[in-house]
Amino acid sequence: MxxxxxxxxxxxxxxxxxxxxxxxxRRGLTLAAPLTWMLVVYLVSLLLLLxxxxxxxxxxxxxxxxxxxxxxxxxxxxxxxRTAFLERxxxxxxxxxxxxxxxxxxxxxxxxxxxxxFAARVASPRAxxxxxxxxxxxxxANYLVRVFxxxxxxxxxxxxxxxxxxxxxxxxxxxxxxLAMWFTYCYLWLPYAILPIYASxxxxxxxxxxxxxxxxxxxxxxFRRVVLPLAIPGIVAGSIFTxxxxxxxxxxxxxxxxxxxxxxxxxxxxxxxxxxxxxxALLPLIVVFVYLALARRTGAFEAL
Amino acid sequence: xxxxxxxxxxxxxxxxxxxxxxxxxxxxxxxxxxxxQVVSWPPSLFTTSxxxxxxxxxxxxxxxVNSFIIGILATLIALTLGTLxxxxxxxxxxxxxxxxSFALVLPIAFPGIVTALxxxxxxxxxxxxxxxxxxxxxxxxxxxxVVVFNNVVARLRRTSGSIIxxxxxxxxxxxxxxxxxxxxxxxxxxxxxxxxxxxxxxxEIIVTYYLAGTTPTLPIWIFQNITRPFNQxxxxxxxxxxxxxxxxPVYIAIKLAGGGALRPASQAVGARTA
Numbered sequence: 001m002x003x004x005x006x007x008x009x010x011x012x013x014x015x016x017x018x019x020x021x022x023x024x025x026r027r028g029l030t031l032a033a034p035l036t037w038m039l040v041v042y043l044v045s046l047l048l049l050l051x052x053x054x055x056x057x058x059x060x061x062x063x064x065x066x067x068x069x070x071x072x073x074x075x076x077x078x079x080x081x082r083t084a085f086l087e088r089x090x091x092x093x094x095x096x097x098x099x100x101x102x103x104x105x106x107x108x109x110x111x112x113x114x115x116x117x118f119a120a121r122v123a124s125p126r127a128x129x130x131x132x133x134x135x136x137x138x139x140x141a142n143y144l145v146r147v148f149x150x151x152x153x154x155x156x157x158x159x160x161x162x163x164x165x166x167x168x169x170x171x172x173x174x175x176x177x178x179l180a181m182w183f184t185y186c187y188l189w190l191p192y193a194i195l196p197i198y199a200s201x202x203x204x205x206x207x208x209x210x211x212x213x214x215x216x217x218x219x220x221x222x223f224r225r226v227v228l229p230l231a232i233p234g235i236v237a238g239s240i241f242t243x244x245x246x247x248x249x250x251x252x253x254x255x256x257x258x259x260x261x262x263x264x265x266x267x268x269x270x271x272x273x274x275x276x277x278x279x280x281a282l283l284p285l286i287v288v289f290v291y292l293a294l295a296r297r298t299g300a301f302e303a304l
Numbered sequence: 305x306x307x308x309x310x311x312x313x314x315x316x317x318x319x320x321x322x323x324x325x326x327x328x329x330x331x332x333x334x335x336x337x338x339x340x341q342v343v344s345w346p347p348s349l350f351t352t353s354x355x356x357x358x359x360x361x362x363x364x365x366x367x368x369v370n371s372f373i374i375g376i377l378a379t380l381i382a383l384t385l386g387t388l389x390x391x392x393x394x395x396x397x398x399x400x401x402x403x404x405s406f407a408l409v410l411p412i413a414f415p416g417i418v419t420a421l422x423x424x425x426x427x428x429x430x431x432x433x434x435x436x437x438x439x440x441x442x443x444x445x446x447x448x449x450v451v452v453f454n455n456v457v458a459r460l461r462r463t464s465g466s467i468i469x470x471x472x473x474x475x476x477x478x479x480x481x482x483x484x485x486x487x488x489x490x491x492x493x494x495x496x497x498x499x500x501x502x503x504x505x506x507x508e509i510i511v512t513y514y515l516a517g518t519t520p521t522l523p524i525w526i527f528q529n530i531t532r533p534f535n536q537x538x539x540x541x542x543x544x545x546x547x548x549x550x551x552x553p554v555y556i557a558i559k560l561a562g563g564g565a566l567r568p569a570s571q572a573v574g575a576r577t578a
Contacts, residue, residue, distance in 0.1 A: 016478035027392045031404070034389040034449065038407055041446050045422035052425050111324075114317040122314055131318065133558050138325045140500075140554040142507045144526050145543040149328030151530070152335060152540075159331060159345045187328065190321070219307070240413060248415025251509065255530065263417040263510075270421070270514070274428075277421060284415045292413075 052278035064274055072279035090265070094283055097261040100178075101246035104185040105193075108242045109235055111186065112193035116234075120201035121227075132198065139191040144251065150184040151256045181257035185246050192241035200234025201227070236298045243291060247284040329547065336544040338537055354541035364525060364542065371522040374437060375505040378444035382501045383494060385445070386452025394460035411447040416510040419447070424514040435517030443515045444508060448501035455497035456490055463489045496557040503550045503557075522546065 019026040054068045078085045086094060119131045138146065154160045154174045164172050174180045204227055212222040250263025262284045269277040336354055338347035358364060389408065393401060411419050423446070427439045467489075471481040509523040516524060526542060529535040 010477075012477045012479055016472070016481075019478060020472055023396065024398075027396055027398070030388045030392040034385040034392075034408075035404065037385055037446070037449070041426065041442060042407075042411055042422075045419075045426035048425040048429050049418070049422040111321055114314050115321045118314040118318040122311055131322070133555070134322055135325065136558060137551055137554060138329060140503050140507070140550045141329060142523065142526070142543065142546045142550060144507075144509055144523055144530070145332055145547060146328060148526070148530055148539070148543060149332045153328060153331050157345055162345050187324065190325065194321075219310075244413055244415050248417045248419075248510070250417060251527075262415070266417050266421060274425075278425065281418050281421045285418050288413075288415060288418075 049278050049281060052275050053282055055275040057273050057275060062272075072276050075276060076279055076283075090280065090283070093260050093262060093265050093280075094287075096259055097247055097284070098287060100182065100185065100261070101243045103182060104189065104246050105239045105242040107182070107186045108190050108193040109197070109239060111190055112197050112238060113231075113235075116194050116197040116201055120198050121204075132195075135191050135194050135198075143188070146188060147184060147251055147255050150180070150187060154180045154183070154256060176256070176258050178257060178259060181252050181259070184252050184256050185242075185249075188252075189242040189245050192245070193238035196234040196237035196241075197231060198234070200231045200237075204230045232298055236295045240292065240295055244288050247287060332540055332547065333544050335537065336540040338540070341534060341537065354537045355545070358538050358541045358545070361538070367520040367522045367525040370437060370519060371506055374440050374444060374521065375502045377441045378448055378505045379498050379501045381441070381445035382448035382452050383498050386449045386497060386501075387456050387490075387494065389449065390453050390456035390460060394457050395465060405453075408450045408453055412450055420511045420514040423511060427515060435515055436519045439515040439517075440512055440519070440521070443511050444505040447511070448504055451501045451504060452494070452497035455493045455500070459490050459493035492560040496560045499553040499557040503554050507546075507550060 019029075052064070053072055054070070055064050055066050056069065056071055057063070058065045074080055076087055076090050077083055078087050085091075115131070115135070119128050119135075123131060152158055156173065156175055160174055164170075164174075174183075208226055208230075209222055212226045217225065247262060250261060250267050253259055253261050253264050262280065266277045266280050269280065334347050334349070337350050337352065338354075339351045340348055389404070393405060423439075423443045424435075427433050427435055427442075433439060433442075463486075467485055468481055471485045476484065507523060509527055512521055512523060513527070522542075526539055526546075529539045
């Protein structure tokens with residue numbers, strides 16, 4: 001029998017008893033490997049990124065010299081990092097990226113809420129799981145392929161143009177526009193918005209809604225005063241993804257749009273001047289940190 | 305809740321959103337069977353010759369094999385680390401627990417370009433570690449851990465702790481308990497997490513691009529060929545195959561994990577694609 005494999009008093013037996021009685025030791029040993037990996041790989045990487053921002057490229061040899069200084073920050077912040085005023089180029093890049101990320105986030109929440117609400121509170125259990133599988137699957141279709149699909153749709157001669165012609169708009173082209181990028185981003189990140197909103201709506205207990213109705217509230221009032229406040233953490237959790245993913249992308253501007261985002265500035269500088277690229281990479285990092293700090297107040301982290 | 309009119313409105317918007325999610329994928333698949341050399345609308349169907357062209361393209365074999373090897377090894381590392389972390393954190397409440405689970409999500413929640421640049425700074429600084437397959441595996445494993453973790457932790461929380469205690473009371477040691485009690489309980493969660501991690505790694509471009517050096521992977525091949533007009537139908541054919549390769553395991557994973565794969569944290573998963 002399986003349970004009598006190890007005789008009493010064997011090392012296996014004794015160590016099992018020891019770990020069962022000392023959960024802290026057991027936890028420490030189990031956590032050691034994943035924690036070490038995350039610390040060594042990810043934390044060290046982030047610290048090196050920060051350090052990189054203080055180094056410079058030797059103009060003759062084009063290699064990175066570990067010569068500490070604020071010069072890259074001076075370049076990014078109007079000649080002197082102490083002013084904390086972004087140089088015009090970087091100001092415009094930041095503005096474009098952050099505004100795009102905000103517009104994509106708002107649109108995705110608006111698109112996501114009805115379907116999340118329908119799946120969580122209206123649909124039958126069968127329909128619910130079918131809808132949620134249908135929402136998740138496009139997320140796993142290759143990201144490049146999905147960007148590429150939008151490129152194919154919005155290009156001259158594609159279905160979007162055919163549609164615009166059909167409704168009489170013959171002189172409008174979406175190819176390479178900011179609007180085209182907005183469509184693409186909304187499409188790419190929509191499932192990330194739907195999932196946490198769905199999860200937060202699904203957790204609202206029926207008894208609360210019944211109680212609200214019993215106490216005389218209309219459907220609209222129940223929605224506004226009971227359901228919506230409970231969905232806020234889910235909405236914010238979804239927005240963290242839509243916002244952060246847009247900030248970190250450089251493929252969409254390259255393939256379907258024009259304009260320069262953080263990612264484009266960083267990737268174009270990466271070969272010629274890695275320290276300056278690292279300095280610019282700190283900008284989206286700061287934006288996301290501020291966003292996460294604000295999001296934390298709404299209890300969104302429990303919904304992540 | 306809500307009247308009949310509202311229900312219909314919700315039903316129609318939901319259908320519209322699902323259509324929005326699937327139309328671009330249909331466009332990709334249709335263009336893979338397009339007879340024209342360039343992308344056209346409506347596509348002139350029907351030919352499978354682009355699949356044949358892709359199949360016989362010698363430049364496509366190596367990227368495919370590389371992506372496959374990277375996916376398998378990154379998944380194995382993620383399975384090990386993610387399972388260990390979930391065992392330590394599933395039921396316990398301890399100081400720093402929230403920080404650790406937040407740290408696991410960070411590689412996926414931070415903007416892709418930041419993670420990419422950070423990891424490439426690390427590879428650059430580490431003596432003995434070069435850009436190429438090992439660097440990509442390390443990078444991918446780092447953001448795949450959270451996928452496995454989410455799946456296994458969800459399963460462990462739904463598994464009663466008393467069956468483990470019962471197993472120990474009946475005289476099983478830790479190894480037997482894991483083998484006969486815990487492992488069967490989490491087996492499908494491991495499979496689901498592993499399949500999701502593989503899908504994530506197989507698709508990734510942003511971090512991969514910064515860690516690859518001169519190593520080609522499938523997404524890098526797609527990226528390089530998308531912009532060449534005469535390669536487009538072939539890229540669509542490859543894209544269709546990749547679509548099937550990623551959708552089938554994910555569908556199985558979702559079916560296996562039940563609600564587990566749909567838990568909110570598992571959406572973090574796909575986030576790494578950017």
